[in-house]
Each structure stands twice: as structure tokens, then as C-alpha cells.
Amino acid sequence: MDERNFASRREILKYGSAAALSAPFVGRAWAATTEINMLAWYGHGEPDIVGAFEEANNVKFVPKYYAGGDNMLALVAQSPPGTYDVILSDAEFVQQLNAAGYIEPLNADEYPFDDMLHEDFQMFPGHWDGETLFSVMVRFGHLGVSYNTTAISAEEASSYSCFWKPEVKGKVGHFDWHLPSLGMMSLYNGNGAGLWNLDNAAWEKVQETTLSLRPQVGGYFDFGGTFNNLKNGEMLAMCGIGDWITGILEKDGAPVASVIPKEGGIQWTESYCIGKGSAKADIVKAFIQYMLSPEGQVKSAQMAAYPANVITKGGRDALNAADPMEAERTNQTPDNPMNPITLIREGRIHYRDIPQQQTLEDWNDFWSEYKNA
Secondary structure, three states: OOOOOOOOHHHHHHHHHHHHHOOOOOOOOOOOOEEEEEEEEOOOOOHHHHHHHHHHHOEEEEEEEEOOHHHHHHHHHOOOOOOOOEEEEEHHHHHHHHHOOOEOOEOHHHOOHHHEOOHHHOOOOOOEEOOEEOOEEEEEEEEOEEEEOOOOOOOHHHOHHHHHOHHHOOOEEEEOOHHHHHHHHHHHOOOHHHOOOOOHHHHHHHHHHHHHHHHHEEEEEOHHHHHHHHHOOOOOEEEOOEHHHHHHHHHOOOOEEEEOOOOOEEEEEEEEEEEOOOOOHHHHHHHHHHHHOHHHHHHHHOOOOOOOEOOEHHHHHHHHHHOHHHHHHOOOOOOOOOOHHHHHHOOOEEEOOOOOOOOHHHHHHHHHHHHHO
């Protein structure tokens, strides 16, 4: 890592905040607005995130939203090259995008890797093919036990076992995507860092554990359903999510929280790629640089759709200055023992991945069986 000639902090501030919002795109109101086709999770193409960049650069984002990496891959596969200019991918799916030839290589020197809060973020798994960069991490969050604080105590929430609490029978929900929930069941079984690398016996045990939870489950929900059922108290615990949903409700005063239990948590990681064949690679590059600038990192952390953690030192400093309450709420203050970076260093967080000894289809097929059990 030390041998790489990554851009300096000064260069990143120049590229990320100034260049992204200046010539040649600023001051061209006479020119037709350039449309940028985005494929992303909901929220990334909304005005609170892209509005300032759009206004400064005479562009307009046209987002298509998905939920779950499997859906993202299917949408890209069904579209001709050049359809999507910028693709927001869950980090664990970047390798598949690259292997299929769906994304363009990037110049690592143009992004602030020397400003990353954790060394893993510089060479994040799957983002590189040898010496070639294909995707840049922009935000992350942690998944654990999400619960209603009136029904489950903080002590009970310190273990995934709280999902089996008799008092919440029929009130446990799932975010309807197999990777987060089955990953949590794998952690509960004690698989730790090997939670994605399961031999046949361990995979069968994960299935048994998951099926044992079925009597507790009141439903499987998309983003909106997860949000609303936690908000109105129809669900008292939710498997497969974290602060990215409960944080919105918590800020509005709902009695909900998310914690990393003793068995460990899972990190979701979102990264930007430039779509293969895009004719707008230059402005997309400027947009990625902008999102990695301190200003962009604060916008990302405060995203109205769902909050996240910043990934750069400059972003953390800017968040603590601009929104100290949110920095405190999410433990993103430098000396907080529950700081997200500290949790990673302590080994309590495991990066989300795809199955190593099974296929995604194997996990998805079991997930369908489980839902219909």
C-alpha cells in the first residue's frame, strides 16, 4: 500500500470539492443539461445528495433504484452497455460486475485513499483486480440487532438470541434479502470470521437455526415495509438491518435502536463504479470525487433516505463540525470506544460477502423455502 502513489490530501481537496464543482461544468447554463443515468439504492439520486452537484455542473441525475445486490446484477445484465453511467454497488458484488465486464477501470491516483479512516478501505476486498482499481468505497454501516426498546432490553439485545424471545413471537421481521439475515444466523452459530465460508455441515446448521426462528417471524419486508413496521410497532425486532433504518426512526423519537451483539456484526459497504461504455465518465469521476470530499461525506452521513458512516478523516472532521449531534449519535467521534472504526479493529465487525462454498442461488433458494415454511 505504501508503494502506491495515491493523491495527496491537498490534491483530493482540489479534485473532490473544487474541481467537482467548477470548470468546465460550472457557468454553462446556456448548455443543455447533461443527464446522468444512475443505478443505486434508494436515496442516492435525491436532491439532498446530488442537488448541489447538479446545480453547479449543469447535470441531472436520472436514478433507477434497486434493493439487494442480486437485483442490481440482474438489472445491469439486462441492459445494453452504456445504459448506466454510475452504478452504486454493494462492495461484495463489485467482483461480479468486473468479471462480467460491466464496469470501467479507474485511476487510483484520482481518489483520496491516503485520507481513509481504515487501511482496509484503501484496498477494499474485490475493488481491485491486481493493480487495477474498479470501484471506490464511499460509505458504510453496520448490521446487528435492531429492536424496539420497550420490548427488548439493551442487555437482551446484546445477543441475536433476543429474536427468539417468547414475548416477541410473531413480531420479528426480516429485511427481505438473504445475505444479511443468513449472515446473522451464521454469526449466532459461532462461525465468526468464517461466516460466509461454510462447509456442508455448517451450512445445514445455519438452515436449521434459521428455520427455528420461523415461528417468531411476522413478515418479510422491503425498505418501506421494514421502516413502517418498526415505526408503528407492528414489528418489535428486525433481523437483517441496522442503524441505516433505525437511525431515521430514532432521530424522529421512535423507541428503536440497533446494536452490535456479542456474536459480532456485519458491515455493509457501498461503492461507486463507472458503467461500461458510459459516455460521461469524466463527470461521473468528478461526482465520485465530490462524494469523497468533506462536503460530500457529510451529505452522505446525513442522507435523508438512510444514514451511513463517513470513510475519510476529512469527512469525520467535517461531520463533527457540521453536525455534532449526528456524529455523537452514530459514535463517529474520534475517541468514542464504540466508534465504527474501533469495532472493525477489534474484530467485532465482519465485511459482508457472498457465499464461498455455496452459490448465491443456493442461499436464495433456501431463503424462498424459509419464507414459505
